[in-house]
Amino acid sequence: MTAVSQPVPVDEPDPAITAREAAIERTGSGNLVYLWQPRNACFWVYVFGVAYGLWVLYGQINAAIRLYAPALTASAIIFAVYGMLFWWFTVRIDRYSRQPLRLVIAAFVWGGVAAAWGIALSGNSALLSIYQKLFGQAFQVAWGAGLTAPLFEELGKGAGVLLLVFLAPRVVRTAYDGFILGAFVGLGFEILEDISYGYNSANEQFGSDQLGTSLSTVGMRLLTGFSSHILYSALVGAGIVYLLGTVAQRRRAGFGTMLIVVAMLLHGVWDANAGISGGNGALLLPLLIGEILISLAVVIGLFHYTVRPERAAMRAVMAPEAEQGVITTEELDALSGGWKQRRAYRKAANSRAESRVRRHRLEAAHDLADQIAASAGAETDRVRFARAELVRLESA
Amino acid sequence: MPVERRLLGLDRRTLLPAALVAMLFAVAGWILPAINDQMTVDDPIRAGDVVQIGPDVQFVPVTGANLVSGLRQGQPDVAGYPRAAAVTYSGIVFQVTTDTFRGTPVQLLEQIRKTDDGLRIPGDAGFHVTSDPVTITNGAGQHGAAAHLDGTNAVGLVAAFVFGETGVEIQAIGPQAAPGAVSAQVAAMLQSVRPVEGSGS
Numbered sequence: 148m149t150a151v152s153q154p155v156p157v158d159e160p161d162p163a164i165t166a167r168e169a170a171i172e173r174t175g176s177g178n179l180v181y182l183w184q185p186r187n188a189c190f191w192v193y194v195f196g197v198a199y200g201l202w203v204l205y206g207q208i209n210a211a212i213r214l215y216a217p218a219l220t221a222s223a224i225i226f227a228v229y230g231m232l233f234w235w236f237t238v239r240i241d242r243y244s245r246q247p248l249r250l251v252i253a254a255f256v257w258g259g260v261a262a263a264w265g266i267a268l269s270g271n272s273a274l275l276s277i278y279q280k281l282f283g284q285a286f287q288v289a290w291g292a293g294l295t296a297p298l299f300e301e302l303g304k305g306a307g308v309l310l311l312v313f314l315a316p317r318v319v320r321t322a323y324d325g326f327i328l329g330a331f332v333g334l335g336f337e338i339l340e341d342i343s344y345g346y347n348s349a350n351e352q353f354g355s356d357q358l359g360t361s362l363s364t365v366g367m368r369l370l371t372g373f374s375s376h377i378l379y380s381a382l383v384g385a386g387i388v389y390l391l392g393t394v395a396q397r398r399r400a401g402f403g404t405m406l407i408v409v410a411m412l413l414h415g416v417w418d419a420n421a422g423i424s425g426g427n428g429a430l431l432l433p434l435l436i437g438e439i440l441i442s443l444a445v446v447i448g449l450f451h452y453t454v455r456p457e458r459a460a461m462r463a464v465m466a467p468e469a470e471q472g473v474i475t476t477e478e479l480d481a482l483s484g485g486w487k488q489r490r491a492y493r494k495a496a497n498s499r500a501e502s503r504v505r506r507h508r509l510e511a512a513h514d515l516a517d518q519i520a521a522s523a524g525a526e527t528d529r530v531r532f533a534r535a536e537l538v539r540l541e542s543a
Numbered sequence: 544m545p546v547e548r549r550l551l552g553l554d555r556r557t558l559l560p561a562a563l564v565a566m567l568f569a570v571a572g573w574i575l576p577a578i579n580d581q582m583t584v585d586d587p588i589r590a591g592d593v594v595q596i597g598p599d600v601q602f603v604p605v606t607g608a609n610l611v612s613g614l615r616q617g618q619p620d621v622a623g624y625p626r627a628a629a630v631t632y633s634g635i636v637f638q639v640t641t642d643t644f645r646g647t648p649v650q651l652l653e654q655i656r657k658t659d660d661g662l663r664i665p666g667d668a669g670f671h672v673t674s675d676p677v678t679i680t681n682g683a684g685q686h687g688a689a690a691h692l693d694g695t696n697a698v699g700l701v702a703a704f705v706f707g708e709t710g711v712e713i714q715a716i717g718p719q720a721a722p723g724a725v726s727a728q729v730a731a732m733l734q735s736v737r738p739v740e741g742s743g744s
Contacts, residue, residue, distance in 0.1 A: 186544055188553045188561035196568065206665065214661035270571030273579040280582045284612060285620035299571050306564040313557050352643045353654045353710055426621035 163467045168524045170463035173395045174456075175324075176244035177520030178317040182253060189313040193253070196261030196306075203264040207343070215349035218361035222345025225365055230338040233377060237334065240450070241327045242513060243457035243483075244520065250315055254328045257307030258335030258380070262300070263343075267336075270299030293419025297411035300336070304376070305383040305407065307332040312391060320395035322385040323453040329384020333376035340376070341368045374439040375417065378446045382410035385453055395456075406449070413442050451485075458483045464516050473534055474512050482512050504540060511536045586610040588630065595624045595739060597641040599709045603735035605728040608632035613639075616739075630732075633725045635699075635717035637732055644710025648688040651703040651710045652676050656690075670694040670716070672701060683737040692716065706738040 171177060184190040212219065234255075238245075274295045279287040308329050312319045319328065348364035349357035386406030392398025416423065417438055424430040462483035469479040481492035489509065496502035515533035522530055544554050588604040593616040595601045601616055613628020614620060629638040644651050656672040663669075674691040679702055681687065687704035692714065699716035713736055715729050 186549070186552060186554050188557040189564075190557075192561040192564050196564070199568070199572075210663050210665075211661070213663065214658060266567060266571045269576055273571075273575035276579045277575070277582060279612070280579075280584050284614055284625065285618065288620040288622055288625070302567055303571070306567055309560050310564060313560050350658070353651060353712065354658050355644060355646070355654050421621045424621070426623070 161467070163463075163470055164524065166463040167467055167519070170460040171520050171523055173320070174244045174460045174520075175318045175320040175395065176460065176464070177517065177523065178315075180247045180250050180315045180318050182249060182314060184314060187314060189310040193257065193261075193307075193310045193314065196265050196310075197256055200260035200263065200265035203268060204260060204339075207264070207268075208346070211346075211350070214354060215346060215357050215361075218349035218357040219342070219346045221358060222342045222361055222365055225369070226338050226341045226345070229341070229369060229372070230334060233334050233337075234331075237327065237330050237377070243323070243454065243461045244321075245517065246324065246327055246331075247315075247318060250311060250318060250328065251331050253314075254307055254311060254331035255335035257310070258304055258332035258337075258376075259339035260335070262303035262307055262332065263336050263339050266303035266306070267296070267299045270303070271295045274299070289422030290419050293415045293417075293422065296418045297415040300376070301379060301383050301407070301411050301414055304329070304332045304336055304380045305387055308380075308384040308387045309391075312387065312393070316393070319388070320393045321453070321456055322388045322396055323457045325384035325386070325388035326381045326449065326453050327384070329380040329382070329387075330377050332384065333378070333380030336380070337372055337376040341365070341372055344368055371435070374442050375414070378442050379410040379414045381446055382406045382413075382449060385449055386410070409445060413438070413445065417442075454485075458485075461516060464519055465512065468512075468515065468534075473515070473537055474508075478508060478512060481509060482516070508537060508540045511540055584609060584611050594628045594630070594639075595619075596628045596639050596711075597624055597626045597709070599706060599738055600639070600641045600711050601735075601737065601739050602628075602639055602732060604630045604637070605632055605732055608637070608732075611636075632728060632732075633717075633722070635715055635725060635729055637729060638714045638716075639736060640712045640714075641709055643708055644705055645708055646705065646710075648686065648703045648705050649676050651705055651712070652688045652690060652701065655701055655703060655712055659692075670697075670699070670701075670714075679733070681737050682734045685737065687711075689733075702733060702736075704736060709738070711736060 182190070182193075208219065238251075271292075275287060275291045278291045278294065308319075308325055311328055312325070319325065345361045345365045345368070348360045351360040383406065386403040388396055388403070389399045389406065390403030392400075420431060420434055420438075424434055462479065465474065465479055465482055468474050469476055474482070477492055477495070481489045492509070493502050493505050496505050511533065515530070515537060518527070518529045518533045548555050550558065586609060588606055588608045588610055590606050592606075592610075593601050593603055594610065594613050595616040596613060604610065608630040609632070611629045611631055612625070613630075614624050616624075626642060627638065627640045629636060631637070644654075646654075652672070653676075659669060659671050670692045671694070672690045673693045676688040676690050679687045679689045681704065685704060685706065687702055689700055689702035692699045692701045694716070697716050698719055699714060702713040704711040704713075713733060715733065717725075717729075
């Protein structure tokens with residue numbers, strides 16, 4: 148008689164936990180980034196680009212710093228504050244699988260140093276001069292910027308996202324990652340370019356009123372800057388991820404190329420407004436307003452399109468917490484939803500104190516999601532602490 | 544990184560994107576500037592041409608000079624006339640710049656001197672005002688101020704006029720020794736700098 152072997156009981160994997168692990172793996176959320184990669188060719192090009200840009204930037208500042216230090220200081224302070232506001236805003240919209248700080252800084256530095264000073268300055272200057280020689284100064288004034296800046300500025304900024312995709316392939320995986328990193332590259336470019344515009348305006352009126360001429364330029368840039376580099380680069384950054392394809396994003400070369408071309412077109416039209424309006428001041432304002440609205444509509448549309456998988460990933464990561472009662476279903480909806488869901492969650496409070504608690508709980512739930520992603524779903528002290536914080540806030 | 548994925552010690556998969564970005568640097572930083580340097584401007588001044596600078600100022604370049612930057616009167620661009628223009632003539636660069644300035648020609652010349660002295664141009668290639676100002680008069684009888692301008696490889700003069708609230712800086716830079724006839728033509732261009740009729744300056 149032979150003994151019949153009994154099947155060994157195996158725990159069925161919890162589908163929610165499996166979905167969580169898949170979401171973390173897919174998005175690369177919580178993965179660490181090490182920029183020091185001597186075997187990565189992109190690392191050396193990044194280092195060269197930033198070093199070369201710094202050298203050019205130093206030369207530009209050094210040439211006139213003895214004359215225009217007050218203008219440079221004033222522009223730098225104003226745009227530092229301006230830059231912080233946009234930094235805060237961009238960090239706020241990156242709420243689902245946040246980019247590591249060092250990656251965001253690397254993007255900002257590339258935009259502000261390598262793209263602006265290592266690529267755009269020399270490329271733009273040379274091409275503008277060539278246009279003038281070939282087609283005359285009137286053509287160059289009307290159309291030169293529109294036919295130059297989109298090339299070297301968008302490609303220069305996009306080059307930063309391309310390098311970061313290959314420097315951090317375990318983190319930069321979704322189109323939304325490209326969107327956010329592109330925005331930070333654009334922010335760096337915008338801030339350093341704005342400061343330089345303020346600095347360069349100091350020599351107007353023969354340098355006799357450097358603060359007046361600089362601040363006038365600064366005011367103009369403050370009014371128009373929000374709709375330009377950050378926005379265009381976000382499109383280009385997402386486009387690059389679509390163009391390349393990653394483990395989390397199926398390659399869509401046509402769509403990616405289209406996004407890059409749209410960014411260049413928006414940028415080109417913006418810079419060619421003098422030519423398009425034919426110097427008609429009355430036409431210029433409606434043109435500017437129309438272009439700002441179109442640009443915002445395009446970028447907001449792309450934001451909503453690319454953020455969907457991020458929200459789904461956040462839901463997958465936090466669904467087991469909702470099942471265990473650590474967060475409520477309502478909180479899960481708010482966490483993985485947009486601003487409307489978050490506002491609805493806060494507004495449902497019966498008092499101001501409860502509203503504050505709800506806001507804190509959402510923030511704490513984000514912290515828990517970050518810790519779960521960082522531990523790849525494992526139970527660690529940090530995860531337990533983040534969960535305990537939620538419990539503490541519940542009883543507060 | 545596995546050894547079979549290396550080329551010269553670098554990850555093969557990173558070579559293409561790195562090369563693309565390096566190529567962008569090369570095009571922007573060296574190739575296009577080199578092409579631009581090889582291209583020359585050929586826009587000869589003909590008899591009767593007048594160059595306008597900004598809304599208020601004009602000058603008459605010598606016939607045969609080459610208009611390097613700036614626009615002829617009657618042919619503005621979409622923004623009007625640029626605030627600077629330059630012609631070259633027998634190795635001399637004659638450049639006129641205008642902008643708002645409230646003061647006298649001597650004060651403008653002093654402001655230009657301060658600026659030239661304060662700039663740090665690579666290779667000490669900048670110019671410095673090296674003489675006291677002297678009074679000059681243009682063809683319309685308006686007085687300005689002029690002084691010598693010295694650089695490492697070239698010399699010249701800088702002159703200043705103020706028409707109303709429009710300051711005008713004129714630089715004529717050339718080799719150490721210029722033929723007398725050329726100097727006379729440059730002096731004629733300098734004298735031709737004046738406000739545009741009806742501009743209010």
